[in-house]
Amino acid sequence: MLKCDFCGRHAVYNRRYAGVFLCDRCIIKSVERRFRRAMGKYKLVSPGERVAVAVSGGKDSVTCMHLLADHCERKNCELIAVTVDEGIKGYRDRSMSIVRENAKLLDIEHFAVSFRKTFGATLDQIAMLAKRKKTGLNPCTYCGVMRRSLLNQAARELGVDKLSTAHNLDDEVQAIMLNYVRADFSRLYRLGPGYPSREGFVPRIKPLREIPEKEVAVYALLKGIKVHLGVCPYAGGIHTEIRDFLNQLETNHPNSKFMILRMFDRMKPHLARSVPEFELCECKICGEPTSSGMCKSCELLREFGLGLKRKTIISGKSR
Numbered sequence: 001m002l003k004c005d006f007c008g009r010h011a012v013y014n015r016r017y018a019g020v021f022l023c024d025r026c027i028i029k030s031v032e033r034r035f036r037r038a039m040g041k042y043k044l045v046s047p048g049e050r051v052a053v054a055v056s057g058g059k060d061s062v063t064c065m066h067l068l069a070d071h072c073e074r075k076n077c078e079l080i081a082v083t084v085d086e087g088i089k090g091y092r093d094r095s096m097s098i099v100r101e102n103a104k105l106l107d108i109e110h111f112a113v114s115f116r117k118t119f120g121a122t123l124d125q126i127a128m129l130a131k132r133k134k135t136g137l138n139p140c141t142y143c144g145v146m147r148r149s150l151l152n153q154a155a156r157e158l159g160v161d162k163l164s165t166a167h168n169l170d171d172e173v174q175a176i177m178l179n180y181v182r183a184d185f186s187r188l189y190r191l192g193p194g195y196p197s198r199e200g201f202v203p204r205i206k207p208l209r210e211i212p213e214k215e216v217a218v219y220a221l222l223k224g225i226k227v228h229l230g231v232c233p234y235a236g237g238i239h240t241e242i243r244d245f246l247n248q249l250e251t252n253h254p255n256s257k258f259m260i261l262r263m264f265d266r267m268k269p270h271l272a273r274s275v276p277e278f279e280l281c282e283c284k285i286c287g288e289p290t291s292s293g294m295c296k297s298c299e300l301l302r303e304f305g306l307g308l309k310r311k312t313i314i315s316g317k318s319r
């Protein structure tokens with residue numbers, strides 16, 4: 001029997017990048033400690049703030065909601081949950097009920113916003129239109145951009161000080177690599193534990209950024225947190241290739257993911273000098289903040305005759 005390197009109990013997890021084995025109690029404590037460390041080190045939430053957590057129903061976001069619920073209670077903060085219903089048949093409908101169940105359990109107010117009500121079409125319909133019009137763009141491209149605008153608009157309407165997403169170490173390192181591959185300097189520069197406030201943008205925080213995906217999964221499992229295990233039917237393309245590449249690298253060279261993250265964090269202050277200052281203005285169609293006349297969502301949706309409405313229809317309030 002393998003023993004926990006910290007307390008000698010039966011080990012359940014092999015943390016290869018650190019060369020240690022951990023028991024159930026020690027891995028739970030370690031994940032919670034890393035979450036708290038990120039909250040403290042980067043000052044992600046201040047006492048008394050109103051925080052929204054974006055919850056899809058998957059293991060990362062539901063775990064993030066549980067950890068934040070505990071943290072907010074201690075710090076006298078208010079936590080609410082927001083789910084974006086992209087309109088992916090057989091996927092989002094199932095995960096939505098899991099989010100509701102968890103929100104109820106934690107006594108958190110839950111809001112749903114939908115692509116259909118805000119943009120006039122579901123992601124399924126947009127994916128079909130994109131195929132028909134041969135835009136050459138992947139459904140994930142539309143989804144990412146639209147979800148970002150919608151979450152920002154909803155967070156603003158809900159009057160929150162911070163918007164938390166559940167990006168874990170793997171997600172963040174994938175994003176770093178993706179922006180390298182695409183040579184997208186401004187998006188690369190925007191990555192980090194928190195994205196500071198700018199006019200019209202609700203500051204974003206990523207409290208799970210230094211926790212590997214596997215450890216979030218182990219934590220959820222050991223804590224008996226109910227999560228949705230479905231995989232988005234649109235997942236694929238370059239995102240999956242980069243994920244597989246990084247997993248292979250980590251298997252052969254443990255700790256690579258942390259090293260990529262650390263290197264990026266060390267470089268970021270130096271990158272600041274190269275990022276051009278830009279003025280923000282309102283999108284002429286939807287009013288969302290943008291550096292050009294039209295926001296990315298409206299630009300993408302224009303060719304389908306769709307666009308973001310000025311007011312998000314927040315629905316699905318449940319408690």
Ligand SMILES: [Zn+2]
Nearest residue numbers: 004007023026
């Ligand atoms: Zn232990």
Ligand SMILES: [Zn+2]
Nearest residue numbers: 283286295298
């Ligand atoms: Zn717009």
